[in-house]
Amino acid sequence: MTIHAIIGCGRVAPNHVDGFRALPGWDVAWACDRDPGRAAGFAAEFGLGRATAAVEEVLADPAVTSVSVAVDHAQHHVLTEQALLAGKHVLVEKPLALSRQDGERLVKLAEQRGLVLSVVSQHRYDPLVVSVARWLREGRLGTLLFAQVSLEASRPADYYADSYWRGTWAGEGGSALVNQGYHCLDVTRFLLGELEVKAAIAGRRRLADVIETEDTLSALLLAGPTPVTLNVTVASDTLWRTRLELTGSEGAVCFDLDHPSTLHRATEGVASAEHAEEQTADQTGPAPGIDYYGISHRRQIANFAAAVETGAPLVADARTALGMIELLEQIYGAAESART
Ligand SMILES: NC(=O)c1ccc[n+]([C@@H]2O[C@H](COP(=O)([O-])OP(=O)(O)OC[C@H]3O[C@@H](n4cnc5c(N)ncnc54)[C@H](O)[C@@H]3O)[C@@H](O)[C@H]2O)c1
Incomplete structure (x- = not known):
């Protein structure tokens, strides 16, 4: 049996337990949280x-092969480094770190020690996203003319007031973009390649009295010659909706990351029959936890486990996540001089 441990027993931790428990030959043995009551309650x-x-107690256990790091953003690099130095493979929640230097150190450390380091990017594994990536590779949309990417989410004042880290630059490193908006930006990069930042603007449109970070951010990006507009907000009254719309000279697609089985729009000739088959073949049952976290933590965890066991390549490797830190730094940098 290969043993995994959870560090940080908060909102997302159930998805990690579920993913590792679903794997033959794997089990989760430890719940670690700096709040002992929370660790005990989660374990029970x-x-x-x-x-x-x-954390030291978990990392000293020779039976533990790998850990999930699922704490506030500011501590990702500290705990990931500790775990790698203890010889554990690490699946860390996004983002890898809050600065490029910290991220680079972790990537190098994992590479030097031959350890698997993966950063959660679960939507890269959504069957619909995988299908759209294939259609783009096959050129079914023709020349991509533009992409529109948006996240509308609702985060009430309590969500921040009840948290020791959200809504602060030191703990979260931003808000609407680095936390909730991370996924749609990550999937855009997965589908379209590296993104260049042309302009960005950020502000606190509704939560000015509650958070010090942005609740709303817009950016104009370029994927090669293709313009990409990105709009993210946590100040809406919609609980969660993440939409990607890709418009090409020969076709268009529109889908939401939070409805991973539904293609809202595909012009004729873009979507293929295999897509429907993939969707049907790939029903793994409802995931635990909050539904808009999606259906693919299990898929990413299976990929992580295969990398640990057989050296299989990772879809969401640490170098990819390092590129996300650089992009986030550039967007926040561009927005700094242009707050609304
Ligand atoms: N991929 C996704 O869809 C998704 C969804 C939600 C959260 N997340 C990410 O997961 C991470 C955690 O988010 P959350 O919502 O679960 O946070 P949370 O605040 O609910 O939980 C964090 C937990 O970590 C514990 N903790 C803090 N420092 C610790 C330490 N040094 N050692 C042990 N435990 C410690 C806290 O006590 C808390 O219980 C964040 O990076 C967040 O962005 C990802």
């Missing part, structure tokens, strides 16, 4: 054998 709820508030 999910039937994990051991609970602790001390």
Whole structure:
């Protein structure tokens, strides 16, 4: 049995337990949270054998092969480094780190030690996203003319007030973009390649009294010659909707990351019959946790486990995540002089 441990027993942690428990030959043995009551409660709820508030105790356990790091953004690099130095493979929640230097150090450390380091980018594994990537490769949209990417989410004042890290530059490193908007930006990069930042603007449109970070951000990006507009907000009254619309000279597609089985729009000749078959063949049952986290933590965790066991290539490798940190830094940098 290969043993995994969870560090950080908050909102997203159930998706990690579920993903590793779904794998033959794997189990999750430890719940670690610096709040001992939370660690114990989580271990009891999910039937994990051991609970602790001390990361060192988990990392000292020779039975532990790998860990999930699912804490606030500011500590990702600290705990990931500790785990790599202890010889553990690491699946860390996004973002890899809050600065390029910290991210680079982690990537190099994992490479030097031959350890798997993956950063959660679960939507890259959504069957619909995989299909759209193939259609783009096959040129079914013709010349891509523009892409429109948006996230509308609702995050009430309590969501920030009840958290020790959200809504702060030190703890979260931004808000609407680096946290909720991360996924649609990551999928855009996955589909269209590297993005150049032309302009950005950010502000606090509704949560000015609550957070110090942005609740709304817009950016104009370029994927090669193709303009990409990005709009993200956590100040809307819609709980969650992430939409990508790609318009080409020979076709268009529109889909939402939060409805991973639905293609809202595909002009004739773009979507293929195999797409419907993939969707049907790929029903893994409802994921645990909050539904808009999507259906693909399990898929990414299976890819991570295969990388640990057989050296299989990762779809979401750490170098990809390092590129996301650079892009986020550039967008925030461009927005700094243009707050609304
Ligand atoms: N991929 C997704 O869809 C998705 C969804 C939600 C959250 N996330 C990411 O997951 C991470 C965690 O988010 P969350 O919503 O679960 O946060 P949360 O605030 O609900 O939970 C974080 C937990 O980490 C614990 N913690 C903090 N420092 C610790 C330490 N040094 N050692 C052990 N435990 C510690 C806290 O006590 C808390 O219980 C963030 O990076 C977030 O962006 C990803």
